[in-house]
Amino acid sequence: MFDDDLSSVSSTSSTSPTKRRLRPPPLTRRDPIGIDPDELIGKTLTRISRSTTHPSLTLDFDDHTTAQILVDGYSPRWKGIPKELEMDETLQRLTSTGVVGLDTLEIIDCAIVKLCDKAFQRKQNDDHVRWDQEHAAVAFKFSGENAQWHCVWATLAEYSEHNVCIFRSFEDVFLDYLQRSPRKKNSKNSK
Structure with a gap:
């Protein structure tokens, strides 16, 4: 699904030790979806x-x-293993209130990036299988702040009857526009 030669972490050779990559390397899919x-x-x-x-x-x-x-x-018809979006603390706070507030946030950069996290499956005999799971995430940079990247990614997790996580993996996310249907005008009946 991803080009093999891409990496979410890349080193840049520079004469200045303070010079850093300003944007995460892009994630390229062979079959891109969304916007x-x-x-x-x-x-x-x-x-x-x-x-x-x-x-x-x-x-x-x-x-x-x-x-x-x-x-x-x-x-929505075939949900399978429960999936959930996770994000950094700043975005989490914004989703709690819903409204951005007085400080509007202009997106000054946005990218689909590749993350690599540890997935696992816990077996009944207390054996654990772990593997590196690459997955796509959406990263934003907003104006009016320290220009830090904020990230959203998806997890899949199953829990036992004792609320112990027995399976955790990751899934790709993507961006798409929401097409809203036209709203009907509220017409009053006149006599």
């Missing part, structure tokens, strides 16, 4: 909301467009 993250650069985020029933994050912008972060392969 190019560059389409969100320059948009101002006004609201962010998390679905209570599906693993999705909705981003509303001041130009009246809406984008979503979705899990690749997720279907």
Whole structure:
């Protein structure tokens, strides 16, 4: 699914020890889905909301467009192992309130990046199988802050009847515009 020669962490040779890569290396898929993250650069985020029933994050912008972060392969009909979007603490706080607030957040950079995390399966005989799981995540940089990257990724997890995690893996996420259906105007009956 991914080009083998890409890495989420790359070193850059530089004469200056303080010079760092400004943008994570892009993740290239052989079969891209969704929108190019560059389409969100320059948009101002006004609201962010998390679905209570599906693993999705909705981003509303001041130009009246809406984008979503979705899990690749997720279907409401065939949910399979429970999937959940996880994110850094800053985005988590924003999803708790929903409203961005007085400080509107302009997206100054956005990318699909490759992360590598440890997935595992716990077997009944207390054996654990662990492996490195590469997965796509969405990363944002907002104006008006220290220009740090903020990231959203998807996890799959199963728990035992004792609420112990017995399986944890990761899934790719992508961006897409939400096409809202036109709203009907409320007409009053006149006599």
